[in-house]
Amino acid sequence: MAFPDIQSFMQLLESRGELLRVSAPVSRDLEVTEIADRLVKQGGPAVLFENVIGSEFPLLIGALGTRERVALALGVDDLDELARKIRALIDLGGGGSRLGLLSNVTKLGDAMKLPPRRMRTAPVQEVIWRGDEVDLSRIPVQKCWPEDGGPFITLPLVITHDPETGERNMGMYRMQVMSKNTTGMHWQRHKTGTRHLEKAKRLGQRLEVAVAIGGDPALIYAATAPIPPVPGLNEFAVAGYLRGERYPVVKGVTVDVEVPANAEFVLEGYVDPQEDWVMEGPFGDHTGFYTLPDLYPLFHVTAVTMRRNPVYPSTIVGRPPMEDAYLIEASERLFLPAAQLIIPEIVDYHMPPAGVAHNLVVVSIRKEYPGQAYKVANGLFGLGQMMNAKVIVVVDEGVRVTDLDAVWREVTAKAQPGRDTLTTRGPIDVLDHSSRGWGYGGKLIIDATTKRPEEVGSAVSSREDQADDVTAEAFVPQASADLPAFEGVLDQWQTPDGYWIAALDKTHAGQARELAEAFAAHPAAAGVRHLLICDEQTDVRDLGDVWWTVLNNIDAERDVWTLPAHAGTLLAWDGARKLPEEGFVREWPPKIVMSQEIKDRVDRMWNVYPLPERWR
Known part of the structure; x- marks a missing residue:
């Protein structure tokens, strides 16, 4: 099902009882966050704040706050169906050999047949602010957490073109509002936006940038998805495939960048690679800890375009589970078919919310030979963004990877510390505060599969003989006292x-x-x-x-x-x-905790907003 825009999706959610309207005045500073955080952690509804203090625009949050809503947004009955849709794009031709398969890993023809559809006019350009009219404070951008460096745009679709090839990229990079017409641009070193900026610098030119806020849910998801680096395949094409129709775009009014015609807002402007970077942060990040201040490029806004009656879509990140957990789950399903094609013994995998995407990956396999768990784990470390995984736990195919209690029982029963654990090192998520270096640190593989004789160095002869070769005596937990x-x-x-x-x-x-x-x-x-x-x-x-x-x-x-x-x-x-x-030279960041003052205020106001008591 294709949604014309985020407002049509919002209306569907409301008709299903999955969106609430709050008409009472609400502060964008922390108060919105506290309400949204309570709701998402209980699987509650999305919220439309109709009266955000200091802004004429309503704020929508939590639209993708459950796996069911993400599936609905992507036009599937459940997220496993997303894997089936993506598997249909995999080209299994290639002459039958593994080399042939790998040379055609992604046919993705159906997606690439859906290039964006160019429009002459668009809803997102019904109202235009230029020059001195630009004032980002009029948009209800939130300050999410008490120690944040300021208000951050948390759901931006940042669009750039490669200055040399013209290839389009869209990514979701947080943006701290610095002034009425500037923001930070959180392009980390390994991000495509950074590569585009470096090319612009070599060419001696500014990098034009457009930032869409809104669009339909498929595009918002596509901006976060691990899309393979295939020429001609980009976020607009993937969103078009998920929608079943070409994505509508329109040329910006002050930049030569195509933007989603159905967005709510678009910020147009540029980043000057010759300019000094600015200090951005701190920011309460998806890890549940604050990311400490650092230097990032400055984005200059030359125009803001919008609908006549726009809604500002937003999200919050922080201590899991949060809304991003369900986008991550969708990306699991998106990535699974490609991972299985390259590593065919993979049955399933899961990145639980407690692992905030990269810190923990649980993978089940069809085991056929000794050492296979390590082969699979090391193979995963070499696949795209999976290179940032910190701990990989490998279990037998009969273990449900989403049942973490069962997974950790398998670890105690089948993984002997030292024998069945292996440490290595490699790339680490740049937001990881504990790694030995920026983007570089240690990794751990735990082999919790049933062991073969070669793996235990004993006379264990069959799986049936090995109920538990680790525990020498029954473990009897002691009472806390x-x-x-x-x-x-x-x-x-x-x-x-x-x-x-x-x-x-x-x-x-x-x-x-x-x-x-x-x-x-x-x-x-x-x-x-x-x-x-x-x-x-x-x-x-x-x-x-x-x-x-x-x-x-x-x-x-x-x-x-x-x-x-x-x-x-x-x-x-x-x-x-x-x-x-x-020997830890970097500053250790604090955990994200909401101030008691805001918690108390939300408690007092809960029935005034009003919101159902069951979600308090």
């Missing part, structure tokens, strides 16, 4: 399947390793396979909170150790903050 006391541990908990979790108030260098060694030497460690050391803010009984903290706070090569323990080996994960005395 019986847990031993360790220095600096504020709270601790044992899970029934061999994980010991400790919240550590860290006061000196090396304290986490001291705790790990003391724990491993204690009789209580018998049968425990994993010690998860968290920071003092972690709820040790909330496994989502635990894994989110640990995965964010480790460099896998530096902070995950194998230790001898009672009745076996122990894997210690140091998810506490790192100190300068430990």
Whole structure:
């Protein structure tokens, strides 16, 4: 189903009871975030804020805040159907050989037959601000979190053309509003926008940029999708394929860039590569931590075009789960067929919200020979943006990868620390604050598949014979009251399947390793396979909170150790903050926490907005 624009999708959501209108005055500074955060974490509805203080435009948030709404937006019954649609684009010709297949991995002919449809006029150019008329403060751009450096556009579709080839790119890069007519442009070093800017600099010219806000949901999704680098294939083509019709575009009024004709707003302008970069941030990011200030290019707005009655679509990122988790899930389904073509033993994979996309990947495989788990994991590290994965857990094909309780049980039962864990290093997400270097750090592979004799170095002869070759004795969890006391541990908990979790108030260098060694030497460690050391803010009984903290706070090569323990080996994960005395030279960022003042205000106003009590 093709939606003409975001407002038509909004109307459908409202007809289905999945959109609420708030007519009471609401502040764009933090208040919108607190309301939206509560709703998305409970699977609640989207919201249209009709009266944003200081702006004449309404603000829409949460439109893609559940997997069902994302599927609806992409015209499929469920997200698995998206994988089937993409699989239909894979060319399985190529002469039958694997080399032939790889030479034609992406036919994508159906998509490339849907180039954008050029329009002479467009709804998004019904109203135009030029020159001194441009005033970004009139648009209800949010300040999302208390420590943010200012208001950020969080759902921008940033469009540039390669200055040499003319190839179009669209990406979603956050934009901090710096003044009435300038913003930051968060083009990270590995992003296509940065490459276009570098080419413009070599050519001695400015880079023209257009930023669409809105469009239909398929285009918003396409801007986030891991699209293969195939000539002629771009976000407009993918959105056209998902829509089943060519995407309407119109030339900008002050830039030679084609923009979505059905957007709500378009910011037109340029980035001057000769200009000094500006300090951007901090920003409460999708990791759930603040990204600290850094230098980025400055975007100059020469015109703002819009509909006569536009809606400002927005989103928030932060501590998971957030709306972006469902866009990530859609991209999982998009990427799966291509991954299976290159690594055919893959059955399924999942990037759970606690791993904030790259920190954790669970993959199930059809295992046929020893070492296959490592072959698959290393193959994934070489596939596109999967290069940023930090921890890959490989399980047998019968394990449901979305059932994390089952996955972690498989890890304790079938992955012996040291023998079935492997650390390596490589590219890491540039937003990772714990890596040893910017965009570079340690990685961990955990082989939680059923072992073959060659993999255990023993006489295990069959899968049936191997119920659990790891645990030497049955693990009996102790009651919380019986847990031993360790220095600096504020709270601790044992899970029934061999994980010991400790919240550590860290006061000196090396304290986490001291705790790990003391724990491993204690009789209580018998049968425990994993010690998860968290920071003092972690709820040790909330496994989502635990894994989110640990995965964010480790460099896998530096902070995950194998230790001898009672009745076996122990894997210690140091998810506490790192100190300068430990050689960590960068500033450690804080976790994102909303101010109590805003929480209290939203509590007082909940029935005034009004919003249903069940979503409070």
